[in-house]
Amino acid sequence: MIGRSTVILDGGMSTALRDHGADLSGPLWTARALTDDPDSVVAAHLDFLRAGARVVITASYQASIEGLGRAGIDADRAELLLRRSVELAAQARARFLDERPAAGTILVAGSIGPYGAMLAGGQEFTGDYGDGIGRAELAAFHEPQIDVLLDAGADLLAAETLPRVDEAGAIVDALRTRPEGRAWLSFTCRDGRTAGGDPIEDAVRLADRADQIVAVGVNCTPPDQVAGLLRTIRRASGKPLIAYPNAGGVWDASTRSWAAATRDRFDRDEIRSWVDAGADVVGGCCGIGAAGINAVATSVRG
Secondary structure, rough: OOOOOOOOOOOHOOOOOHHHOOOOOOOOOOHHHHHHOOHHHHHHHHHHHHHHHEEEEEOOOOHHHHHHHHOOOOHHHHHHHHHHHHHHHHHHHHHHHHHHHHHOOOOOEEEEHHHHHHHHOOOOOOOOOOOOOOOOHHHHHHHHHHHHHHHHOOOOOEEEEOOOOHHHHHHHHOOOOOOOEEEEEOOOOOOOEOEEEEEEEEHHHHOOOOOOOEEEEEOOHHHHHHHHHHHHHHHOOOOOOOEEOOOOEEEEOOOOOOOOOOOOOOOOHHHHHHHOEEEEEOOOOOOOHHHHOOOOOOHHHH
């Protein structure tokens, strides 16, 4: 599914949805658009595809069964929304391929956000999940999303913004119930470690031992830290590497917004440094919209 030539990933779904006027207030964040404004989700995916992306990530980062339940959405409706996230991405892919039949393979990656995303207090950037939340509990949390996204037809899963090694292990455990499933593991990091303080080498070795994991890397991490992290990961893993940093801002959980981000794209030299450090898949995360992904595609292919 993911080979050794550089693949262009999409950017921040929240950024693209806001560009289309979607209301992302409240704990459901991007998942709110699945109920309130599905057309904006298709439009966001199309923007990224037209900008050069060849992998699009579903708008299901915040759409866990448990998290939707806390927002008053019953399990049946929650499953429908998860399925809808895949269907909307597939609709965008079909429309784009009608426009550009020679565009080649386009993958739909089902987003699996971390447990911390459900808590809606910025815990995905700290890994502070509280007592009693370990690998077994995290596997039970993630398994329903894995089942629904795969059943809906996602080509693979994007287990992203993971702050803890045990959460990555939990996803590997949950995947074993679906031996046909494939996923990448992507960690949010700071100062050379995962956001929860685990050595990135431990996270990578776990991924390297799991046959169902097709790539490993970092996302929603400041861009100036990515090249060093990728070099460290490359020394510990033979898997394809993935990098999709944020725009460099700081998440303010009280306002549910990014502070201090002053740009919407990466510099060419930054992008080339990630490819030179071994990145096989390159894109953007929060703060990087379609213009930013076009800059990535131009830098990689130019």
